Amino acid sequence: MTAERPEAPDISPVPPETKDWTVVIDQGCGECGFDPHLDVSATGELVRDTVERWVAVLERPRITERPRPGTWSPLEYACHVRDLCRVFRERLRLMLDEEHPVFPDWDQDAVAVQERYNEQDPYEASGEIAQELRATADAFDAVAGEQWARTGRRGDGTEFTVARLAVYFRHDVEHHLRADVRG
Numbered sequence: 001m002t003a004e005r006p007e008a009p010d011i012s013p014v015p016p017e018t019k020d021w022t023v024v025i026d027q028g029c030g031e032c033g034f035d036p037h038l039d040v041s042a043t044g045e046l047v048r049d050t051v052e053r054w055v056a057v058l059e060r061p062r063i064t065e066r067p068r069p070g071t072w073s074p075l076e077y078a079c080h081v082r083d084l085c086r087v088f089r090e091r092l093r094l095m096l097d098e099e100h101p102v103f104p105d106w107d108q109d110a111v112a113v114q115e116r117y118n119e120q121d122p123y124e125a126s127g128e129i130a131q132e133l134r135a136t137a138d139a140f141d142a143v144a145g146e147q148w149a150r151t152g153r154r155g156d157g158t159e160f161t162v163a164r165l166a167v168y169f170r171h172d173v174e175h176h177l178r179a180d181v182r183g
Helices: 021-027 040-048 051-057 074-097 108-114 122-141 145-149 162-180
Strands: 151-153 159-161
Touching (some): 040 162, 074 108, 074 122, 074 151, 145 162, 159 162
């Protein structure tokens, strides 16, 4: 009798996201129940509250299995959120240090393929996502007063204040946890 070898994780690209998710900043999200009207000064605390839930997601069995074709696995979503923290922390830094900066583009789908998210070590990813979520929470904790009104924009022209960036970031972290991996 020979042991069955598990199938290699699917690392094929998923269809790119085409929805304009910036609507959640004002309208919230019916898919995950996100409420955008919470005090933005609580962003750090709210993001920090997701750490243990993300770590628990990465302790599950079969985290490289995609729930359906064209949808990332829980491991891929966790790696995406880890990298999202780095991107948003840099965007926040730019907004605080520069006058109305244009953010460098970030192609999340290309990064997922390039970094082979679904082949990453879940244990390492767990430590990294916890560290990145906490560091990003700390960065938002440091924002005060008029800094919330500072501005920046994406390459596509979408404008943000620091407050709107915080809401947008918080939704991304919570949406993937609630709606995508059910954490």
